[in-house]
Amino acid sequence: MTNEASSKQSKNRRISVFKLLLRNRLAVFGLVVLAAIVTLSLLASWLPLANPDTTDLAQRLKKPLTGGHWLGTDHLGRDLLSRIVWGTRVSLAVGITASVFAALMGSTIGIVSGYLGGRTDNLLMRGIDMLMAFPYILLALAIVAVLGPGLMNALYAIAIVNIPFFARNVRGVTVSFKRREFIDAAQLSGKNNILILLTEVLPNVLPVIVITLSTTIGWMILETAGLSFLGLGAQPPQADLGSMLGEGRKLIITAPHVSTIPGCVIFLIVMSINLLGDGIRDTLDPRLKAGALQRPAFRTQTDLPKRSANLSTTREILTVESLSTEFHTGTRVLKAVSTVDLQLCPGECLGVVGESGSGKSVTALSVLSLVASPPGKIVDGKITFDSRDLLRINNQELRTIRGGRIAYIFQDPLSTLHPLFSVGNQLVEAIRSHQMISRSDALGLALELLKKVQIPNAEMRAQAYPFQLSGGMRQRVGIAMALANNPEVIIADEPTTALDVTVQAEVLRLLKALVGENNVSLIFITHDFGVIGQLCDRVIVMYAGQVVEQGKTNEVLQSPLHPTRPSSSNACPSSGTPTKLGWRFPVCLRRLTTCQLAVSLRRAVTWWLINVNWDR
Amino acid sequence: MHREAIKSPPTSFEPRPHMSHRRQNICFYAIKRLVMAVPVIIGLTIIVFFIMALIPGDPATAILGSYATPENVAKLNEQLGLDKPLWEQYATWVGNMLNGDFGRSYNLNRAVIDEVLERFSATIILAGTALVLCSIFGLLAGIVSAVNQYGFVDKSVTLVVLVGISTPAFWLGLLLILLFGVQLKWLPVSGMYEIYGGGDLPDLLKHLILPASTLALVATGVIARLTRASMLDVLRQDYIRTARAKGVSDRRVIFKHAFKAALVSVIPVIGIQAGFVLGGAVYVETVFQWPGIGRMLVTAIATRDILLVQGGVLVVATCYVFFNLLADVFQNLVDPRIS
Numbered sequence: 001m002t003n004e005a006s007s008k009q010s011k012n013r014r015i016s017v018f019k020l021l022l023r024n025r026l027a028v029f030g031l032v033v034l035a036a037i038v039t040l041s042l043l044a045s046w047l048p049l050a051n052p053d054t055t056d057l058a059q060r061l062k063k064p065l066t067g068g069h070w071l072g073t074d075h076l077g078r079d080l081l082s083r084i085v086w087g088t089r090v091s092l093a094v095g096i097t098a099s100v101f102a103a104l105m106g107s108t109i110g111i112v113s114g115y116l117g118g119r120t121d122n123l124l125m126r127g128i129d130m131l132m133a134f135p136y137i138l139l140a141l142a143i144v145a146v147l148g149p150g151l152m153n154a155l156y157a158i159a160i161v162n163i164p165f166f167a168r169n170v171r172g173v174t175v176s177f178k179r180r181e182f183i184d185a186a187q188l189s190g191k192n193n194i195l196i197l198l199t200e201v202l203p204n205v206l207p208v209i210v211i212t213l214s215t216t217i218g219w220m221i222l223e224t225a226g227l228s229f230l231g232l233g234a235q236p237p238q239a240d241l242g243s244m245l246g247e248g249r250k251l252i253i254t255a256p257h258v259s260t261i262p263g264c265v266i267f268l269i270v271m272s273i274n275l276l277g278d279g280i281r282d283t284l285d286p287r288l289k290a291g292a293l294q295r296p297a298f299r300t301q302t303d304l305p306k307r308s309a310n311l312s313t314t315r316e317i318l319t320v321e322s323l324s325t326e327f328h329t330g331t332r333v334l335k336a337v338s339t340v341d342l343q344l345c346p347g348e349c350l351g352v353v354g355e356s357g358s359g360k361s362v363t364a365l366s367v368l369s370l371v372a373s374p375p376g377k378i379v380d381g382k383i384t385f386d387s388r389d390l391l392r393i394n395n396q397e398l399r400t401i402r403g404g405r406i407a408y409i410f411q412d413p414l415s416t417l418h419p420l421f422s423v424g425n426q427l428v429e430a431i432r433s434h435q436m437i438s439r440s441d442a443l444g445l446a447l448e449l450l451k452k453v454q455i456p457n458a459e460m461r462a463q464a465y466p467f468q469l470s471g472g473m474r475q476r477v478g479i480a481m482a483l484a485n486n487p488e489v490i491i492a493d494e495p496t497t498a499l500d501v502t503v504q505a506e507v508l509r510l511l512k513a514l515v516g517e518n519n520v521s522l523i524f525i526t527h528d529f530g531v532i533g534q535l536c537d538r539v540i541v542m543y544a545g546q547v548v549e550q551g552k553t554n555e556v557l558q559s560p561l562h563p564t565r566p567s568s569s570n571a572c573p574s575s576g577t578p579t580k581l582g583w584r585f586p587v588c589l590r591r592l593t594t595c596q597l598a599v600s601l602r603r604a605v606t607w608w609l610i611n612v613n614w615d616r
Numbered sequence: 617m618h619r620e621a622i623k624s625p626p627t628s629f630e631p632r633p634h635m636s637h638r639r640q641n642i643c644f645y646a647i648k649r650l651v652m653a654v655p656v657i658i659g660l661t662i663i664v665f666f667i668m669a670l671i672p673g674d675p676a677t678a679i680l681g682s683y684a685t686p687e688n689v690a691k692l693n694e695q696l697g698l699d700k701p702l703w704e705q706y707a708t709w710v711g712n713m714l715n716g717d718f719g720r721s722y723n724l725n726r727a728v729i730d731e732v733l734e735r736f737s738a739t740i741i742l743a744g745t746a747l748v749l750c751s752i753f754g755l756l757a758g759i760v761s762a763v764n765q766y767g768f769v770d771k772s773v774t775l776v777v778l779v780g781i782s783t784p785a786f787w788l789g790l791l792l793i794l795l796f797g798v799q800l801k802w803l804p805v806s807g808m809y810e811i812y813g814g815g816d817l818p819d820l821l822k823h824l825i826l827p828a829s830t831l832a833l834v835a836t837g838v839i840a841r842l843t844r845a846s847m848l849d850v851l852r853q854d855y856i857r858t859a860r861a862k863g864v865s866d867r868r869v870i871f872k873h874a875f876k877a878a879l880v881s882v883i884p885v886i887g888i889q890a891g892f893v894l895g896g897a898v899y900v901e902t903v904f905q906w907p908g909i910g911r912m913l914v915t916a917i918a919t920r921d922i923l924l925v926q927g928g929v930l931v932v933a934t935c936y937v938f939f940n941l942l943a944d945v946f947q948n949l950v951d952p953r954i955s
Contacts, residue, residue, distance in 0.1 A: 130659040135936045137895030138913075138929055142667050145917040145925040222784055226899055229786050230914050249790060249903070256794055263787030271782035295765045295851045298866040370861055372852065395866075403863035410861075415854040420876050420951055433863040463638075465952045481862065 027279020033272035037265075041089040050079035052086045053237055061255045074244075074258045075251060083239060084265055090240040092269070094155050094233075095221030101159040102220070103213050106166025111197055111205065113167065114174025125171065128164045136161060137223065144232045151240070154233035158223050166212050173208045174201060207284045214277035218270040225266050241266050299369035299398060300325075302378045302391055316384075317521050318344040318367070318406075318489055323381035325359075325366045328374065336362040337545045339380070342523075344489065349515065349522040351536030351553065353529065359545035360525045364491045368402050385489075404434040407482035409492040409511075413474035417466040423450075423477050424462030430484040449480040453510060472503035479511060483518065490515070491523045496531065508534060533557055638952065645948045649941050660933045661713075665706050668926055713930075719923040721916075728927040732909065736931055738808060739908035742900070743893045745824055746831035750893070751886055754836045758843020758882075763870055765848065773840060780837030785896050789830045789903035796826060806905035827904040831896050835889040842885050846878040853877070880951045887943025891936045 040047070050069075056077035064072040064080075071080040113124040131139065140157040147153035177183060178201075186196045227233040228242030229249075236243070241262045248259030320342045327334040337359040344350050352360045365371045366378055367390060383390040385406065390398070410416040418426060427446035428439060435442070443462070450458035453476040466474055475495060482490050492511065496504040512535055515522050524535055532539050532553060539557075540550040549556060700708075712718075718728035761773035797805030804810070804823050850856065851874050859873045860866075898910030905911070909928050916924040948954050 126659075130656070130663055133656050133660055133937060134663075134929075134933050135891035135895040137892075137898055138932055141898065141913055141917060142664065142925065142929045145913075145920075145922065146667055146670055148920075149918065218782065222782075225784060226786060229784075230898065230902060232914070232917060245784075245787060245790075249786075252790055252793060253798055256790075256798075259790055260787070260794070263784060263790065266784050266787060267782055270784070271778065274778065274782050295762060295848050296856075298860065298869075365857075368861065370857055372857070399863050399865060401863070402861055408858075408861040410854065410858060412854070416858045418855040418859065418873055418877070419953065420880070421873075429859075429864065430862045433865075467953050481858075484862075 024279040024282065026275050027282075030272040030275025030277075030279065033268060034276060037088060037269055037272070038092065041085055041092055044085045044089055047085065049082035049085060052078060052083040052239070054078060061251070061258070063255075064257055064261075071261055072255075072257050074248065075255070080258065080261065083244060084241070084262055087239050087241045087244050087262065088265055088269070090151070090234065090238070091221060091225055091242065091266070094151060094224050094240065095158075095217065098155045098159040098162070098224060099213060099217040099220050101155075102162035102216070103166050103209055105159070106163040106212075107170045107205070107209050109163065110167040110170025110172075111174050111201055114171040115178060115193070115197060115201060117175070117178070121171075124167070128167050131161075132164045132168075137226070140223065140227065141232070144227060149232045149235060151228070151234045151238060154224055154227040157227065158220050161223075162216055162220055165216055166209065169208050169212045170205050173205045177201060177204050211277075211281050211284055214273070214280045218273035218277065221273070222266065222270050296372040296374070296376075298395060300366065300371040300373040300376050300378050302369070304378065304391060305380060315345060316343040317346045317386075318523075319382075319384045320363070320367065321382045321384070323363060323366055323383065324379045325362050325371055325381075326377050326379055328377055335545055336376075337366065340542070340545075340547055342540055342547065342550075344521050344523060346488075346521055347519055348538065349524060349536045351532040351539035352523060352525045352542060353527055353532060353539060354542035355527060358542040360542050361493050362545075363542070364408075364493050364523065364525055367491060368406060368408075369398060370402075370408075400434065403430055403482075403487070404485045405487050406489040406491065407485070407487040409475075409478050409482045409490060409495045411494040412498045413471065413478045414466060414498075417474060417477065419466055422463050422465055423469070427462070427477070427481055427484060430481050434485045445484070446480075449484060450477070452483070452514070453477070453480045455480075471499050472507060475499060475503075475507050476510070479507070479514070483514060483520075486518065487520065489521045489523070491525070493525045494527075495524075496528075497526070504531075511535075529557065641952075642945070642948055645954075646941075646945045649944050653937050653941055656937055657934055660930065660937070661710055662706070664926055664930055664933075665709060668922060669702065669705075718927040718930075721921050721924045723916075723919050723921045724924070728923050731912065731924065732927045732931050735907060735909040735912045735928070736935075738906060739894070739897050739901070739910060739932070740935075741808075741820070742824065742827055742831065742906055742908055743890075743897050745828040746835070746893050746897075747886075747890055749828060749832040750835035750839055750889065753832070754839025754886075755843050755882065757836070757840035758878075759847055759870065759875060761840065762844045762847035762851070770844075773844070777837040777840050780833045781841075783833065784899075785830055785834060786899040786903050788833060789827070789900055792826050792830060793903070808907055827900045827906055830903070831893055831900045834896065835893055838889060838892075839882065839886060843878060843882050846881045847874055850874045850877040876950060880947060883943050883947045883950065887940045890939035890943070894932055894936055894939075 056073070059069070059073050059077040060075055062069050062073040062077075064070065066072065069079050069081065071084065074080055074083065109124055109128070113121045134142075140154075140161045143157035143160060144153055147156065183196065183200055186200050191199075224233060225240065225242030225245070228240050229246040231243070231246055234240045234243040236247075239247075244262040245259050245266070248255070248262070251258050320340060322339040322341060323337055324335070324339055325337040327336055340359070340363050342350065342352075342363075352363070354360050362371055362376075366381075367383055369378070369391065371378070378391060381391060385401070388397070390401065393401075417423070421429075424443060424446050427449060428442040431437070431442040431445050432439070437445075447458045447462060450461060455461050455473060455476050461469070461473070466477075469477070475498075478495065482492075495511070496507055499507060508531060511522075514520070522535075524532070526532060536553050538551065539553045540547050541556070542548065716729055718732065720726070721728050721731060724731055757773045757777070761770040764770045793805040796803045803826055805826060808823050809819050847870075851870075855877075856869060856873055859869050864873070897906075897908055898914060900906065901908040901910040902914060909932060913925060913928045915921075916928065
């Protein structure tokens, strides 16, 4: 990228950052308040204010709005409004200077330390750690103790105390940039280190410096005011907001306005800076933005059309009819699953195959309303189980079915088992959520389950945490958990994908045996045809959120009707080991997904694929 | 677990290898952290020593004040061994401290260690209470606001947090004194006990309410904010979905599964907040005339009682190191993966 282009881009970015900031109402409020306070204090000498140092003992301790003094007078009869405006000026000047000083020193240490690394880094960072080992204000006090009370000394103290924050943050980012190509390129082109630091590293760590500055500057103004309040900062006749508060404190009962009003101004300044700082941080670092994190609710939101409760008892144990699930992010709506039908007979194993993103997992999670919501939303459908519609039952009923009568086995057992509870504990919880038995009885059952899934040394393993077990072991625990309450249906969502081939085979054998033994109906989701062939009686094929083909396993495997699926003969390599398949047909279209045209083309093709009668 | 232990007959020595293993791990970790704290404390003494060595002019004069007689200055110079090289001075100084000799405060005419420890106990009562308050309220507010994300409670908590972290503690203290002490006359506003006839626990608690709440407010805000964020993060994890798929109730998912996972990132922050609370005690003690170490430090700095400052700063900083150590051990207790 040429320099010109990059500067143009960064300019654009800056403009958009500013625009984004303006969209944050609280940040704008902070900006306005802060701007008003700063403007007032800058204009102090032109404003029609009394001399802040003129004493008039006859007029002392006047209440606000009396005798030409808007905010009253202090114990020496000085006009409080004027003193506050001038004091604000001092407070702001000292706070901002301290911040700039801390930012300069801290960032320099951070950049040098992060860029040079090695022994320099170690030495500097240990020093910084030592500074941080002190309680924040205490170090400032120690420094003031040495330098003696005074406004400048308070400024130094606060600045030094804040250096570590900048140093650590900036070092962290610098280290991450150091390994990037553009730094290598600059080094190879023969630039010296100082030049690289200034032209390549500094522009990239600048956002971090700004974020740290915006979050600490309010704090620094507060702390300088604090030192003045303690009588260690501004010395009379010089006055900042803190020292005014400190002097007025003694009169808190007779004349509360003398101390409370300066405090109020400090509060306003700090709050407006914090609001602005939060806004800047959210804009520059969108990961932390409030809206980015949303709490999924107990069950997926539904927005179902009213329809008559037509729940006939059928041969099937579980039927899904015209299920449609969408993801709503901001103004965008993504249709993950639309009008999916499936039926599961007692004791049957139904395979669901399809490429990534074809809606298999969302279909499975929708059955028990486990799709994260927001953003997920089930907009249509009926799921019949035990002559009840699972989408329309209340939370308590749903809870008893979850894990009790319909259980799940998830894909990656490292992320799906709770890392902080022992395996036994998690099994006990699964059991006790549905069976009214004591903890020790439940533990006995849990051990039995672990033995059932062929975990050797079950007593010991029950005490282990998920991170202490191998992938195969963890998935066995997952299976044990699903079997805990003798469910009628198990939905296994790619249970073997995260495992290597030999372990995969073992787990599958185990699953197959247990399903047969306990007469469980199984929905098995995978993108692996080899597995389907081994395990399933019937199979449905999903593509782009819809069911495109279904039938008996060997029929579907031997004579595929749908072009997205290759015939089984060339799907499995000659070695016979099950492998992940690549789809043949859509590849040419998938390559074009970035283009709008391709998307609509793909949609049209999908529509055609679905509406041609593929059913046998 | 508990019930099982009671049930089993006392004669059976059924080994529970992992449980004891885990306990052993925690003890081992605690000892490891304790050993690691030693260099930090040595570092603290070095920093304090050199900051004090930076005092411009003659240290003896600085310690004794500008009205000291030349004989006293000479005597102190000899006592402190100021003619010797710096590292030797440092070694002697540390050696003396290990023997409990922090020097003498000439203003108070008292051994520094006695004064510091007496004041420090008052500070620990105040800061400890504040720390407990801010942990409880911060965690609660964070959970409630995460659970009711974007709801009314969430918005009010966010507002309170914002006000909390922007309020100068010394100003808030004054406002509370005005409201509860002067206007309503509900609570005492200064000191630790009534001067006449006080001294028991209820008296102490009554005196503690205002200063401890003032001190806790800022930290509550910070902890609530972080708890909310990490709860929201945790609730999106796969293992929470697993818990729901198991049929665990929503309340249990939030208070057991999510809360425990969120604690892992909140505990270190509570440790850091201990530092802000200990430091903030300086203001609160000044406002409420609490006889703690913060107020002692301010007076000592104003009267340039350097040895007292030195001793006070060292004791509080060491205490902070131990608070952090405690936080680390707690974190290990919650999260078995840390070692």
